[in-house]
Amino acid sequence: MPAIEPFKRFSAVAVPIDITNCDTDQIIPARFLRRPKDDPDYPTFLLHDLRFASDGTETEFIYNRPPYRGGRIVVTDVNWGCGSSREAAVDALRANLIRSVIAPAFGDIHYGNCIKNGVLPVRLTAEACEKLRLLLHQSPGATISIDLPAQCVTGPDGQRYQFEIESLDKQRLIHGLDDISLTLEHETKISAFEREYLANNRWLIPKASV
Amino acid sequence: MSTEPPARRRSNGDIWPVNDLKPTATMRKHKTLFEKIFDRHVIIERESGDALLFIDRHLIHDLHFRAFAELKASGHAIRRPDLLFATPDHSIPTTARTLSDIPPGEMRETVETLQQSAEKLGFTHFDMTDDRHGIVHVIGPEQGITLPGLVLVCGDSHTSTHGALGCVSFGIGATEVRHVLVTQTLWQRRPKTMRITVDGILGPGVTGKDVILTIISHIGASGGTGYAIEYAGSAIRSLSMEARMTISNMTIEAGARSGIIAPDDHTYDYLYGRSYAPEGSKWEEALAYWKTLPSDEGAAYDREISIDAAAVEPTVTWGNSPQYAVGIGGVIPDPAAEADPLKRADMVSALEYMALTPGTPVSNIKVDKVFIGSCTNSRIEDLRAAAEIAKGRQAVVPTLVVPGSGLIKKQAEKEGLDQIFSQAGMQWREPGCSMCVAINGDSLAPGERCASTSNRNFRGRQGKASRTHLVSPAMAAAAAVTGRFTDVRSLD
Numbered sequence: 080m081p082a083i084e085p086f087k088r089f090s091a092v093a094v095p096i097d098i099t100n101c102d103t104d105q106i107i108p109a110r111f112l113r114r115p116k117d118d119p120d121y122p123t124f125l126l127h128d129l130r131f132a133s134d135g136t137e138t139e140f141i142y143n144r145p146p147y148r149g150g151r152i153v154v155t156d157v158n159w160g161c162g163s164s165r166e167a168a169v170d171a172l173r174a175n176l177i178r179s180v181i182a183p184a185f186g187d188i189h190y191g192n193c194i195k196n197g198v199l200p201v202r203l204t205a206e207a208c209e210k211l212r213l214l215l216h217q218s219p220g221a222t223i224s225i226d227l228p229a230q231c232v233t234g235p236d237g238q239r240y241q242f243e244i245e246s247l248d249k250q251r252l253i254h255g256l257d258d259i260s261l262t263l264e265h266e267t268k269i270s271a272f273e274r275e276y277l278a279n280n281r282w283l284i285p286k287a288s289v
Numbered sequence: 290m291s292t293e294p295p296a297r298r299r300s301n302g303d304i305w306p307v308n309d310l311k312p313t314a315t316m317r318k319h320k321t322l323f324e325k326i327f328d329r330h331v332i333i334e335r336e337s338g339d340a341l342l343f344i345d346r347h348l349i350h351d352l353h354f355r356a357f358a359e360l361k362a363s364g365h366a367i368r369r370p371d372l373l374f375a376t377p378d379h380s381i382p383t384t385a386r387t388l389s390d391i392p393p394g395e396m397r398e399t400v401e402t403l404q405q406s407a408e409k410l411g412f413t414h415f416d417m418t419d420d421r422h423g424i425v426h427v428i429g430p431e432q433g434i435t436l437p438g439l440v441l442v443c444g445d446s447h448t449s450t451h452g453a454l455g456c457v458s459f460g461i462g463a464t465e466v467r468h469v470l471v472t473q474t475l476w477q478r479r480p481k482t483m484r485i486t487v488d489g490i491l492g493p494g495v496t497g498k499d500v501i502l503t504i505i506s507h508i509g510a511s512g513g514t515g516y517a518i519e520y521a522g523s524a525i526r527s528l529s530m531e532a533r534m535t536i537s538n539m540t541i542e543a544g545a546r547s548g549i550i551a552p553d554d555h556t557y558d559y560l561y562g563r564s565y566a567p568e569g570s571k572w573e574e575a576l577a578y579w580k581t582l583p584s585d586e587g588a589a590y591d592r593e594i595s596i597d598a599a600a601v602e603p604t605v606t607w608g609n610s611p612q613y614a615v616g617i618g619g620v621i622p623d624p625a626a627e628a629d630p631l632k633r634a635d636m637v638s639a640l641e642y643m644a645l646t647p648g649t650p651v652s653n654i655k656v657d658k659v660f661i662g663s664c665t666n667s668r669i670e671d672l673r674a675a676a677e678i679a680k681g682r683q684a685v686v687p688t689l690v691v692p693g694s695g696l697i698k699k700q701a702e703k704e705g706l707d708q709i710f711s712q713a714g715m716q717w718r719e720p721g722c723s724m725c726v727a728i729n730g731d732s733l734a735p736g737e738r739c740a741s742t743s744n745r746n747f748r749g750r751q752g753k754a755s756r757t758h759l760v761s762p763a764m765a766a767a768a769a770v771t772g773r774f775t776d777v778r779s780l781d
Contacts, residue, residue: 099635104747158511164446166463192462272332282567282575
C-alpha cells in the first residue's frame with residue numbers, strides 16, 4: 080500500500096464541479112473496480128464517463144480543460160460521493176494527485192474513505208461552495224489554500240472560511256496515520272473484551288460450517 | 290478515567306491521545322435499539338464520540354479479492370476467520386454455473402482469487418456450485434449468519450439490508466475491510482439517531498419498495514447523512530422480513546449507513562432453524578437477549594419523521610438520484626416549479642439525461658428492458674409478486690429475472706415460478722448482482738431505458754449512458770408485459 084501523505088497546509092489550482100449528488104458511480108464507474116491501483120490508466124478512470132465520449136475522445140467536461148486539468152482541489156455541490164462504498168473513488172482522486180474536495184455535504188462512507196487515504200473532505204456551506212465555484216469559473220487556474228491545523232480555507236479572492244472536522248480525523252490526516260497499527264496498540268483491551276463478551280454470549284459464535 | 294498504562298501512551302505521544310477514554314457504559318437512561326447494540330460493542334470510547342467497536346460478523350464479496358494479498362504484503366493475519374463469510378456476487382455471469390463457465394479474464398480472476406483465499410485462510414466461502422451462494426446481503430439473513438443484536442459489516446454500501454433483522458449493520462470501505470480482517474474491530478463515530486414511523490395500512494399493490502422510495506423522496510438523498518435510521522410503526526411491523534430487508538437495504542440511498550428495525554416474532558420465526566442461527570439453549574439465551582432490544586419507551590431521537598402508509602402509491606423514479614420519485618398516477622415534474630436554483634439545474638440535467646419532458650404522465654413512458662433482481666428485490670416474495678403479474682401474460686420487452694441466491698432459485702423452481710417467467714418470455718438466470726451494478730456481462734446498451742427493481746438510478750449504473758427507473762418487482766413485471774410503466778393495480 081502506498082503510504083498516506085500527511086496533510087497540513089496545501090495550496091493548488093481548484094476545479095469547480097457543478098454536480099449535485101455526484102455519486103461514486105460517476106466518480107469511478109463500476110467496470111473499473113477490478114483494476115489494480117497501479118494500472119497506468121487509473122488517472123483516466125476519474126469521472127470517466129463525463130470526461131470521455133464512447134469513442135474515447137475527450138469531452139468538454141471542465142476537468143479536461145487546462146488549467147483546470149491540473150487542479151488538485153475539487154469544489155462541488157451537496158452529497159459528493161454518495162452511493163457505493165467503493166474506495167476506488169478515492170484511489171481515482173489520488174491517482175490524479177487531488178488532495179481535497181470541498182462540498183456542503185458528503186456521502187458518509189466516502190467521507191471516511193477520504194480521511195483514511197490522506198484526502199481532506201472539507202464541509203463548507205452551500206453558499207460558500209457556490210461562491211467558490213463561481214470564482215473558479217470566472218478565473219480559470221485560480222488557487223485555493225487550505226490550512227488544516229487552523230481549519231481554514233482561503234478562496235481565490237482572499238476570503239477565509241472556517242470549517243469543522245472531528246479531532247480524530249484531523250489527527251489522522253495531519254500525521255498520515257494508519258488505523259491498524261494504532262488500533263493494535265489497544266490489543267490488551269481488545270483481547271480482554273473479546274474473551275469476556277464471547278463467553279457471555281455463547282450464541283454469538285456461528286455454528287460450524289455444515 | 291484512563292486505565293491505559295503510561296507505556297502505551299508514550300508510543301504515540303500527542304498524535305493519538307488515549308487519555309480521554311471514558312467508561313464504555315453510557316449513562317443514558319432510555320436507549321434506542323441502535324444505542325443498545327452500539328453500546329454493548331464499545332471496547333474504547335473517546336470523549337469525541339469515536340468508539341472502537343467489536344465486530345460480530347464480517348461479510349465479504351469478490352470485489353475485495355485484493356484484500357488478502359494486501360494483508361499478506363503488510364504482514365498481517367485474519368484475526369477471526371470464524372466470523373468471516375464470503376461469497377462471489379458482483380462478478381459472476383448469470384449464465385455461469387461453475388468457475389470454468391466464466392470466460393478467462395478479470396471476472397474469473399476475481400471470483401477465483403476469493404475462493405482460493407478462503408481455502409488457504411480458512412474462512413467460510415459459498416462458492417458458485419453451492420446452493421447457499423448468492424448476493425451477500427441475501428445470503429447473510431438466509432443462512433442465519435445475520436442475527437439480531439449483532440454488529441455486522443461488509444465492504445458494500447447495501448450492508449444496511451441486515452438491519453431489518455434488528456442488528457447494527459453498515460457498509461465500509463476497503464481500508465476498513467482490512468482493519469476488520471486484522472483486528473475484528475472498527476473505529477466508528479456515534480451517529481445521530483432518526484426514527485421514521487410508518488403507520489397505517491399499505492394499499493393493495495403497494496410494497497416495501499414503494500415505502501422506501503417514498504421515504505427517500507421525502508427526506509432527500511442526503512437527508513439521512515450522519516444518522517442511523519430506525520424504522521418503526523404499525524406498517525413496518527406488519528411487513529414480512531423480505532419487505533423489511535428491501536426498506537433497510539435502500540437506507541443508504543437516503544444517506545444513512547444503517548437502517549434498523551426492532552426484532553419481533555416475524556424476525557424470530559424467520560431465523561429459527563436457519564443453518565448458522567443458534568439452536569437449543571443458545572437459541573433460548575439469544576431470544577431472551579433479543580427481546581430486550583427494542584427501543585425504550587421515552588428514548589430520544591435527534592430527528593423524527595412520520596409517513597402515512599395509506600398515502601403511499603406504487604412509485605417510479607424518474608431522475609438520477611433515488612430521491613426523484615413520483616407515484617404511478619403522477620407526471621414528470623417541471624423544474625421551473627423548483628425554487629432552489631441548484632436543485633432546478635440538477636433536475637434539468639437529469640431530465641436531459643433521462644430523455645424525459647416535464648408534464649409527461651409516468652404511465653406514458655415506454656421501457657426497453659426490465660430487470661428483476663438485486664439485493665433490494667430478489668427474494669422469494671419478490672419473485673412471487675413478479676410471477677403473479679407475469680402469469681398468463683407475455684413480456685413485450687427483454688426481461689431478466691435473477692434470483693438472489695441458489696436456494697431462492699431452487700424454491701422458486703419448486704413453486705413453478707421459473708415456468709411462469711419462461712412462458713412469459715422472460716429470462717430465468719443464475720443468482721448474482723447482475724444488472725444492478727452491471728459488471729458481470731449483463732448491462733443495458735447506451736440510451737436504453739429500464740424498469741429495474743434495483744436500488745440506484747445513477748448515470749451509467751446499468752451500463753454506459755443507461756437510463757434506470759426504480760420500481761417494485763410487481764411494477765417491473767407490469768412494465769415488462771405492457772412495455773411501459775403501468776399501475777399494477779389496474780392489471781387483474
